[in-house]
Amino acid sequence: MSEGKDNNLPEKEPQTRTIAIGTIARVEGEGALRITVKDGEVRDVELRIFEPPRYFEAFLVGRHYAEVPDIVARICGICPVAYQMSAVHALEQAFGVQVSGPLRELRRLLYCAEWIESHALHVYMLHAPDFLGYPSGIEMAKDHRDAVTRGLKLKKAGNRLLTLLGGRSVHPVSVKVGGFSRVPTRHELQGLTDELLWARDAAVETVRWVAGFEKPAFRQDYTVAALAPEGEYPFNEGPIKSNHGLHIDAPHFEKHFVERQVAYSTALQSTLEGESYLAGPMARLQLNAARLSPLAKLAWEETGVGLPILNPFNAIVARSVEILFAFEEALRVIREYEPPREASVPVVPRAGVGMACTEAPRGLLYHRYAVDKDGIIQEAKIVPPTSQNQRRIENDLRAFVPQVLNLSTKEAALACERIIRCYDPCISCATHFLRLDISEASE
Helix, strand or coil: CCCCCCCCCCCCCCCEEEEEEEEECCCECCEEEEEEEECCEEEEEEEECCCCCCCHHHHHCCCEHHHHHHHHHHHCCCCHHHHHHHHHHHHHHHHCCCCCHHHHHHHHHHHHHHHHHHHHHHHHHHHHHHHHCCCCHHHHHHHCHHHHHHHHHHHHHHHHHHHHHHCCCCCCCCEECCEECCCCCHHHHHCCHHHHHHHHHHHHHHHHHHHCCCCCCCCCCCCEEEECCCCCCCCCCCCEEECCCCEECHHHHHHHEEEECCCCCCCCEEEECCECCECCHHHHHHHHHHHCCHHHHHHHHHHCCCCCCCCHHHHHHHHHHHHHHHHHHHHHHHHHCCCCCCCECCCCCCCEEEEEEEEECCEEEEEEEEECCCCEEEEEEEECHHHHHHHHHHHHHHHHHHHCCCCCHHHHHHHHHHHHHCCCCECCCCCCCEEEEEEEECC
16 A cells, blocks of 8 residues: 555644743833744734833923923933933923033033943843843842942942932932032032042943953844034934934924834834834944044944944943943043032023933933923923834844744743843833743744
8 A cells, every 4th residue: 555645634733832921121111022923934023012101291281391300300210311301401492591511511421420320230230141141130240249249339430420410319300491400519529530430440341341242143234313413422412313314403303203103012113214223322332433532432442343333232332332431521521620600591481392302321312392481381292212212123123033933932032132132121210021922823
């Protein structure tokens, strides 16, 4: 009897592979990821942000402009300064107010403090464990105690600077439209110099440390967008540029950057001319490397990473270079500081609309406010950096997943998480968990 196909056998059921992880730490906020693969092809990637809407834009309406800096600081416990700075710059534009001299320098110094504490937290506690093979910074500390101690001391230096300038290290209270409610004395700032000098040297070691990490072979051709002012590395001001010819001021932001709602996320996704783009340290460095401080520029060149940065896993290197820059810039501001005669400039409200972008640790942060003649907010719009990076993260995953489909379910999931952590997403104002769900099925 010859062998042949048994037509009576039941048809093979489509195989479905699901990867679900409910308690993945080391991202800030609550979200989920679902990737669908059919016949070995990635068909769908959804970075799901499912936290309830927080309505900050809505409940700013009807508030006096002087309340805005304190309210928006509550949006994020990691980067409150960014929200305050974008807000005050937008309102000052609406009122025709210009802040310059020592007050402008103090704002740069305040931003240095935030970049330091935010970047150091991410580099050492959230991201480095991915490269060194640990599930958390706590586990990593058992074998890399000196490195983790260095990271915590760097963050502490940023917190101390933020406390001195802002009144406290979380949700600072000294920022106001027109300047500050209080400015430090020279003696107070100079009292931080020794700690900042140590931290500057520790930041050099940080760049060398992360540059030596083994990184997956993965490259993407990014559209990047960031502030790119003449003569200084960006914090608060400057035109918005891209590597594909965009050159606009903040009032034109919404003509080029458009938010859209997706059914699976409570966060809007932003696109540039209809396409995904990258914001944050990699984008800033690509557009502003020539404006780095001397030691930061040297440290960056020694890494050998080069420009453009095409591997998202090198974001940890770019972020570490920005830590070093922030310490150098902080020391420069303190060295040159002459206290202003007044802590703020006069502000007279008037009806109008003001727009501003500043550089949060994670990238561009856009604010727009419409105010009436009494300075009461009539409309508010805020575009945070994570919503701008959200579609870019999905595109990275779409390209990356084929490389890990041969891995076990657990290993593939961990690899996808590492892509997401390259962006240091700040999904909300606290660190919670990312739930990952990957399904694989044949047609």
